Amino acid sequence: MTPHPYQLYAVPFTEADQARLVGFSCGDALWSRHVSEWLLGSDVLDSMKRGTRVWLFETAEKEVVGFGSLGTSRWNWPPPDGSKATIALIPMLGIAERFHGQPPDPEWRYSRQIMGHLIAETQELARVGREAKAGGPEWLVLMVHRDNARAIQFYEQCGFELIPGVERRNNHVVMKLWIGE
Amino acid sequence: MTDTFLLNDPQAVARLDSVACIFEWTRSMSAPDRKRFLGALIECSDDVQQVVVSLLNVVKDPRTMPAERKRALMTIADALFLNPCEEDGRYGQDLAASEPYAAAKNAPLAREVRKMNAQEESFAARLKELMTAKQISQQELSERIGCSQPAISQMLNRMCRPQKRTILRLAEALNVHPRELWPDIDVADMLDAVASFQQDDYTMTAAEASALADTAKKNRPKVRAKSLPTRP
Structure with a gap:
């Protein structure tokens, strides 16, 4: 069976990929310019050192459509509790500008394939954590610039909900998705 | 002595x-x-x-x-x-x-140095341009931001790399947005925000804690969760 022409493939990212990614751009908006800087600079490597997994998403022709990352972080419940919770989070993801809104067929839309992959990988992480009784993550969170309406709408379509009353550095809001049982 | x-x-x-x-x-x-x-x-x-x-x-x-x-x-x-x-x-x-x-x-450092050299060059050019347009001397500018005149001269000759707060002070003194002096200042801020989001040992705010403690309010994925294949 020939694969669907819009099928994306997940390729684990390594430092050696940076050379061929020069020119990768997600656009010129305030919330887009740093995305390629993250992938092409030292930030992605720093993040991988602390356990983040990073994939490039490519077409069958090996064109890089975008990338995504998935990590976990240990957050403290506020005092007096103070105990730790493992949170799955998406440090960064991006789709090259020319692939925004592509392909027109929503079922094969690249953005949805990529988010579907990140969610499935998080669910797997949660399942392994549950089976090992190691307290795997129950939430997947991401951070998005509060003025990036298009991204917020997309994340909502994927099921993410805005956490009300939370603003992180540089006008970022946080969204959450349940990935536990 | x-x-x-x-x-x-x-x-x-x-x-x-x-x-x-x-x-x-x-x-x-x-x-x-x-x-x-x-x-x-x-x-x-x-x-x-x-x-x-x-x-x-x-x-x-x-x-x-x-x-x-x-x-x-x-x-x-x-x-x-x-x-x-x-x-x-x-x-x-x-x-x-x-x-x-x-x-x-160090390859990433090499990239960083290249990038910073390019940024310095455009910073010096912009600073020169703005000082000319606003008819401000090196001496005057150094007094306004509280540094020495040689320091300004070094920046203009790309002999020293300005710190972020120097850029902010220069922008204020020249009455322009910091971005006009250092276009990437937003990028640096955004990358810092991303790095801090991943930090372990972050203590949740009350709002975050109540949203994440409320496991009754599960919002489940609305897209098909499916791992993408690796290359055939």
Whole structure:
């Protein structure tokens, strides 16, 4: 069976990929310019050192459509509790500008394939954590610039909900998705 | 050194502060490291000393961003031989020459240095342009932002890299948005925000805690969760 022409493939990212990614751009908006800087600079490597997994998403022709990352972080419940919770989070993801809104067929839309992959990988992480009784993550969170309406709408379509009353550095809001049982 | 130097130079007293800060800082080092560090600092040229002291001020400033702090420490280490260059390993090598050495051994650093060189070049050009357009002399600008005229001259000649707060002060003095001087200032801020989002040991705010503790309000995925295949 020939694969669907819009099928994306997940390729684990390594430092050696940076050379061929020069020119990768997600656009010129305030919330887009740093995305390629993250992938092409030292930030992605720093993040991988602390356990983040990073994939490039490519077409069958090996064109890089975008990338995504998935990590976990240990957050403290506020005092007096103070105990730790493992949170799955998406440090960064991006789709090259020319692939925004592509392909027109929503079922094969690249953005949805990529988010579907990140969610499935998080669910797997949660399942392994549950089976090992190691307290795997129950939430997947991401951070998005509060003025990036298009991204917020997309994340909502994927099921993410805005956490009300939370603003992180540089006008970022946080969204959450349940990935536990 | 003469007694008159100690007695009559009020600036010498002001400089004590940075010397004290260096001694204080080295107290956390092991004894051999401290000896090595202070020895190197005394042996290197005046120019390098000056740069190291100004970088230490950057390091200790609470407003310095983590990436900036790391860069400053790396530059100090390089300037003072702590990572001796293989070519000659001598003390107090030239600061400007240390960058290519370090960069040659480290690919991400090489990229960073290239990028920063390009940024410096456009920064110097923009600063020059704005000063001409607003008819502000180096002397005038240095007074407005509280630095020395030679420091401005060095920035214009790409001899020193401005810190973020210098850019902010310059922008204020020239009445322009910081972005006009350093287009990537937003990018640096955004990358810092991303890095802090991943930090372990983050304590949730009340709003975050109540949203994440409320596991009754599960919002489940609305897209098909499916791992993508690896290459055929």
